[in-house]
Amino acid sequence: MTQGWLEKVTGSFDDKKRWRQYKARKEQLPGNYRTTIDALERYFTYAGAIVKGDVLMQMLEDLADLVEGAAADGTPVRDIVGEDPVEFAETFISNYSDGQWINKERKRLTDTINQAAAGDA
Amino acid sequence: MGKQMTEMLKGTLEGIVLATLAARPAYGYEITARLREQGFSDIVEGTVYALLVRIEQRGLVDVAKVPSEKGPPRKVYSLNASGSAYLDEFWSTWSFLAERIEQLHHNNHTQEKGEWP
Numbered sequence: 569m570t571q572g573w574l575e576k577v578t579g580s581f582d583d584k585k586r587w588r589q590y591k592a593r594k595e596q597l598p599g600n601y602r603t604t605i606d607a608l609e610r611y612f613t614y615a616g617a618i619v620k621g622d623v624l625m626q627m628l629e630d631l632a633d634l635v636e637g638a639a640a641d642g643t644p645v646r647d648i649v650g651e652d653p654v655e656f657a658e659t660f661i662s663n664y665s666d667g668q669w670i671n672k673e674r675k676r677l678t679d680t681i682n683q684a685a686a687g688d689a
Numbered sequence: 690m691g692k693q694m695t696e697m698l699k700g701t702l703e704g705i706v707l708a709t710l711a712a713r714p715a716y717g718y719e720i721t722a723r724l725r726e727q728g729f730s731d732i733v734e735g736t737v738y739a740l741l742v743r744i745e746q747r748g749l750v751d752v753a754k755v756p757s758e759k760g761p762p763r764k765v766y767s768l769n770a771s772g773s774a775y776l777d778e779f780w781s782t783w784s785f786l787a788e789r790i791e792q793l794h795h796n797n798h799t800q801e802k803g804e805w806p
Contacts, residue, residue, distance in 0.1 A: 633764065634717070634738045640760020641718050643734055650733035660739045663746065 583621040586629065593632045601639045604648065605631060608657060616661045616668065623667025631660070698729070704779035705729075706740055707772055710750065714767035717741055741766055749775050 575581055594605055608631060618624045638648045649656045665671055698705075709720055720741075721734045741764075744750050749772035754762040768776070 630738075630742050633761070634735060636761045637717060637763065638734055640757070643718065647733055648735045650731070650736060656733065656735045656739070659736060660742075663739060663742050 580621055583625050586625040590625070590628050590632055593636065597635065597639055600645055601635050604645050605635045608635075608649075608653075608660075611654075611657045612661060615657065616664065617670060618664060618667040619669045620667035623664050627661070627664045627667075630663075695731070698732075701783070702736070702740055703744065704776065704783065706737060707744065707749065707768060707776045707779065710766055710768045711773070711776060714753075714765050716755070716763040716765045720766075744772070747771075 594602055597605060609628060612618075612627060612631070613624075616624070616627065618627065635648065705724065706720060709715065709723055715723070717738045718734060721732055721737045724732045724737070741750070745752055745766070749769065750766045751769045753765045753767070755765050757763045
């Protein structure tokens with residue numbers, strides 16, 4: 569989709585639509601699964617530091633797929649996230665590092681060391 | 690499952706899941722259930738799912754959305770050609786590691802008994 573000047577001001581309409589759909593999916597979940605997805609979403613938005621809207625939406629949609637499926641199968645919340653929810657959350661986030669702000673710095677570090685190793689810096 | 694087991698499994702779970710899919714295609718919950726049956730009793734669905742997301746992003750599996758009687762459509766994962774190649778590499782790496790580690794274990798053992806200089 570070509571971004572018009574308006575979307576440059578307001579952010580992508582497409583991402584906003586996906587966000588509304590995601591919120592609607594959450595509303596359908598039974599209480600304890602909704603609490604779980606809300607808690608994970610909160611952690612993801614703090615710890616993920618994802619700056620790309622489409623990557624963030626992909627992450628949340630994948631999360632919704634997991635929690636909806638688990639709710640349908642009757643998988644207990646503890647069996648979704650395990651004894652250490654933080655560890656699970658970090659594993660999940662690592663799949664979306666393309667959209668993380670730190671990724672720019674990782675690239676910068678790699679490039680600089682490559683130059684230094686090649687002897688031209 | 691102890692902390693050490695969890696740490697060791699981290700590096701091998703990808704291969705284990707691909708090996709499970711080599712037997713036949715499956716959706717997330719099935720894979721978790723199969724692994725639990727095989728004795729990986731503390732494996733949780735979220736960890737397996739996060740791993741499936743990763744191997745999908747890397748193009749090692751094909752994904753089909755299959756309607757389900759209850760709840761949303763299920764994503765069924767099947768191993769593709771890249772996945773098979775990756776799994777072959779996993780097995781040779783595993784054999785190498787297992788052999789080296791077993792040798793270390795054996796050497797230490799005989800050393801304790803004084804059979805080794």
